[in-house]
Amino acid sequence: MVEVFEDAAVSEAAYVEEVMPSIYLPTVAKIIKVRTETEMEKVFTVRLPGGRPLGHAPGQFVMVSLPGIGEAPISVMSSPSRTHETFELCIRRVGNLTNSLHKLLPGDDIGIRGPFARGFPMDVFKKKDVIVAAGGLGLAPARSFIDEILDNRDDYGRLIVLYGARNPSEILFRDELRKWRMRDDIDLLVTVDRPDESWVGHIGVITRLFPRVEINPAKAMAVTIGPPIMYRFVTVELLGKGLSPDQIWMSFERRMKCGVGKCGHCQVNYRYSCQEGPSWTYAEALAFEEAL
Amino acid sequence: MSLYVLAKEKLTGFVEALQPNFRVVGPVRTQHGYAFDDITDAAQLELIYPTTILPPKKYFLPQRETLFKFHTDSDEQGSRRMKMEPVFQDVQPTVIFGVHTCDMNGILLYDRMFETGYQDEHYIARREQTYVIGVECLSPCDDASFCKDMGTLTAPPVYDLHITEVDGLYLVDTGSEKGEQLLLKYAEVKMATTEDIRQLGQSLSSKWPRFRHRLKMGKDQLPSLLTINYGANTWDELGAKCLACGSCTSVCPTCFCFDVQDEVDISMEDGERFRQWDSCQLYEFALVAGGHNFRDSKASRIRHRFMRKAKYNQQVHGLIGCTGCGRCERACLAHIAIPTTLNALYEETQIDAGR
Ligand SMILES: Cc1cc2nc3c(=O)[nH]c(=O)nc-3n(C[C@H](O)[C@H](O)[C@H](O)COP(=O)(O)OP(=O)(O)OC[C@H]3O[C@@H](n4cnc5c(N)ncnc54)[C@H](O)[C@@H]3O)c2cc1C
Ligand code: SF4
Ligand code: SF4
Ligand code: FES
Secondary structure, three states, rough: OOOOOOOHHHHHHHHHHHOOOOOOOOOOEEEEEEEEEOOEEEEEEOOOOOOOOOOOOOOOOOEEEOOOEEEEEEEEEEOOHOOEEEEEEEEEOHHHHHHHHHOOOOOOEEEEEEEEOOOOOOOHHHOEEEEEEEEHHHHHHHHHHHHHHHHHHOOOOOEEEEEEEOHHOOOOOHHHHHHOOOOOOOEEEEEEEEOOOOOOEEEOOHHHHEEEEEEEEHHHHEEEEHHHHHHHHHHHHHHHHOOHHEEEEEOOOOOOOOOOOOOOOOEOOEEEEHHHHHEHHHHHHOOOOOOO | OHHHHHEEEHHHHHHHHHHOEEEEEEEEOOOOOEEEEEEEOOOOOOOOOOOOOOHHHHHHOOOEEEEEEEEEEEOOOOOEEEEEEEOOOOOOOEEEEEEHHHHHHHHHHHHHHOOOOOOOOOHHHHHHHHEEEEEEOOOOOOOOOOOOHHHHOOOOOOEEEEEEEOOEEEEEEOHHHHHHHHHHHOOOOOEOHHHHHHHHHHHHOOOOHHOOOOOOOOHHHHHHHHHHHOOHHHHHHHHHOOOOOHHHHHOOOOOEEEEEEEEEOOOOEEEEEEEOOOOOOOOOHHHHHHHOOOOOOOHHHHHHHHHHEEEEEHHHHOOOOOOOOOOHHHHOOOOHHHHHHHHHHHHHHHHHHHH
């Protein structure tokens, strides 16, 4: 067995020298912190060997591994602007791997490959008013995008964030939402499908928030991330606001096994979502029969 | 490169000379038909044979392949530790004899696939250690094949050596430096004469009439034929027949999709991650968390397969994704055949266009 080197660039090099590389071999990273977000989601802070930067773009994902259990694509939640020695992943437990990941503690090893895919091209959004429509867990990848804008605030126009959750207990990043609400350079609207007694905010699916926002379509760009069903309705709203299909970006969920364009699972017609996606414009999506 | 002459009776000698130094495989007769297998006795090797059950892809992408081994345990603080070591399975000097021209076209697509974009080191390591010895198809080998339609009746440049039988002699073309060295080192050959070359040319050009066309259209028309027919009823009809068994994709020389899984031993500490052939015809293939399935119906899955074969691979790799080998038709219990389907689509489209 090859020793796994915890630290320093030197030992990384030694590792590469000792064995042939393999695109399928994860890097052993360490969990630094685990925070419980909701009953279903936890946020993991991860550090690569030597604190080496991940070098991702908002909207990209990493393949997260637990040897013996499996591997799955997880979006990087932290923005490049806030990702130095560590990065964050928000993981919802839905099955085998994600349930096991939820049992991990600070100090545990975790396997990471990537970052993969295309992400959101930030230059396209510069100088524009940006609308983010996130549904459920979609707020995790959206956060990378939002924080990137907040940290380079002068490069962008208005920032409008619409967030829909199924019920109040599923709302992610409450602290962050509270901070965003206090800022005057971000317009935040949150809605829930099914309120409880404590809920005083908007009620209904995310599309219900659209009548409340004014946008100038001539200088707007939108990003929407959420469950597959949401896209159809959100795009209708955005088009109704006067945006054209190439002003709307979306992130596609697909099954992924390799992350590197080989296994075929993530194909959307002829394109590989793990390579050329998962972010596409609605204009591109319209050209694929299988996209939505 | 250069052309050599190998007397027919010297073929066994060539194989025997290779055996101590290489894994030598080729088409051999089995109970169920011909299959690529290890040649243990040089006399087993036959160069004239009907299409094998599986294409030689198994030597480049094994049905199941270990990607890495791992070890997990806990340190003194009780934290989870993991170690991983990549595995390059079945990387050994291998000579594959008797690869038909259609199957060489399958290898061509595999090379494009695994060597472009992210490099698949596992594939490349095996590919580099493998010698492909092709054999020219001078007569049709199987009723189900439609290689002539697919343009795979000539050898693509993936071979190290290529054998054509001419007048009781084997004319051997060298496709690579390493192939030529192999030939000169292990086989008893002479340089071909001008007369040999003339005969080879004659033999190659006279083979064409022996092969029939099964498709009513040229292969260049296929991408647009499929584009027009994306919404055709054909897919529902095929979906109703298809058993979603995945046989068609396992026998296909151009199918390369795989699944990745982990396996641990009884200690729960040591194990391996492996990949194995997967099929887009299976229900789970495009299923994601939350239960959404992007190709829910058999109709949508079989359409995806046809689209990949006759359109998408062309778009991504510039190569048609079907070699016309006919294996899927022979393997399919529902008798779904690529030429029959494409011809029906073509005819319907002609009718539509004429209306
Ligand atoms: C680009 C991308 C980014 C994602 N980002 C996040 C994220 O930030 N946070 C998060 O919690 N989840 C994210 N996911 C979803 C996450 O990958 C799946 O929830 C995860 O694969 C489920 O794995 P499991 O082993 O726990 O579930 P399983 O036990 O495998 O099964 C649960 C369900 O997951 C499906 N599934 C299995 N493998 C995959 C796969 N590779 N991709 C998708 N579905 C699969 C199964 O079909 C089943 O319906 C993302 C998915 C993609 C494609
Ligand atoms: S699709 Fe069928 S005929 Fe075409 S290469 Fe694959 S197995 Fe052969
Ligand atoms: S072999 Fe035939 S029945 Fe089986 S999945 Fe392929 S097309 Fe369907
Ligand atoms: S995840 Fe394997 S091809 Fe995209």
